[in-house]
Each structure stands twice: as structure tokens, then as C-alpha cells.
Amino acid sequence: MNLMLNWITLRIRDLEASLAFYHGILGLPIERRFESRGKRIAMLGPANQPKIELIEGSEITVRPNNGISVGFEVESLERAMEELQSKGIPVARGPIEPNPHLRFFYILDPDGFEVQLAQHR
Known part of the structure; x- marks a missing residue:
């Protein structure tokens, strides 16, 4: 079996x-944005990369504090932190450096899901 990640779904308010x-x-x-079965849905992400599927609805089945996070790679952790803070987005956790090759921090999306921004060296 040859699998390729297609999307990750977040049920949002x-x-x-x-x-x-x-x-x-x-x-x-x-x-793209569309409706299916009365739900508003959006697919986000660069071409030829896995997407984040946002489904608006009242039945949030995965809670933000269950350990699930969405991760993105950045070129510079410091620049990312500065840019986000200038837009009013505070760092929720970090920066964390678990080894000499990786540093990351977390911010929260509007529903409280953790979004990890990571820099590999």
C-alpha cells in the first residue's frame, strides 16, 4: 500500500x-470553499501539499486539549514569533528545544487547537 497524507480535519465553531x-x-x-450536508467547509494549504479541512458545525467531536496539534515548518523561529506577536497572537507554549536540531513553539487557533511552528537546523 502506498499512502500519501491528503488532509487533516478540524471541526470548528x-x-x-x-x-x-x-x-x-x-x-x-x-x-476551495463549499457546503456539504448543510456544513460550511474550507480546504487550505499550498498546491501539492496536504490540506487542513475546516468544517464549521456545532458538534465539536475532538476537543482542543486532547493532545492534537497541527504543525508547520518555518525558516526562522524568531521571525515567526515577532510576526505573530505583531499581529496580536501570543505564544501559548515555548519556545522548546528538545534537541540541538529542533526548536518550536505553540500558538492557539480560534477554537483553542494548538498550532506548532517548528524550525529544524
């Missing part, structure tokens, strides 16, 4: 607030 965060602040391109 407010699609517009999540788009303002993931697209407006983090800069993920919106691939």
Missing part, C-alpha cells in the same frame, strides 16, 4: 474566524 487565522494570519492559501 466559526469558519470565518478560522479562515482569518489560518489564511489571514498564517498565510495558508484557500484551495
Whole structure:
């Protein structure tokens, strides 16, 4: 079996607030928006890379504090922290350096899901 990650789904309360965060602040391109079974859905991410699927709805089945996080690679952890703080997004945890080759920190999305920004050296 040859598998390739296609998307990760986050069930969120407010699609517009999540788009303002993931697209407006983090800069993920919106691939498409659509409705299915009465739910508003958006797929975000660069071409030819796995997507984040945001599904707006009232039944949040995965709670933000269950250990799930979404991770992104950045070129410079310091520049990312400065840019986010200038946009009013505080660092929730970190920076953490578990080994000499990796540093990361966490911010929270509008629903409280952890978003990890990591720099590999």
C-alpha cells in the first residue's frame, strides 16, 4: 500500500474566524470553499501539499486539549514569533528545544487547537 497524507480535519465553531487565522494570519492559501450536508467547509494549504479541512458545525467531536496539534515548518523561529506577536497572537507554549536540531513553539487557533511552528537546523 502506498499512502500519501491528503488532509487533516478540524471541526470548528466559526469558519470565518478560522479562515482569518489560518489564511489571514498564517498565510495558508484557500484551495476551495463549499457546503456539504448543510456544513460550511474550507480546504487550505499550498498546491501539492496536504490540506487542513475546516468544517464549521456545532458538534465539536475532538476537543482542543486532547493532545492534537497541527504543525508547520518555518525558516526562522524568531521571525515567526515577532510576526505573530505583531499581529496580536501570543505564544501559548515555548519556545522548546528538545534537541540541538529542533526548536518550536505553540500558538492557539480560534477554537483553542494548538498550532506548532517548528524550525529544524
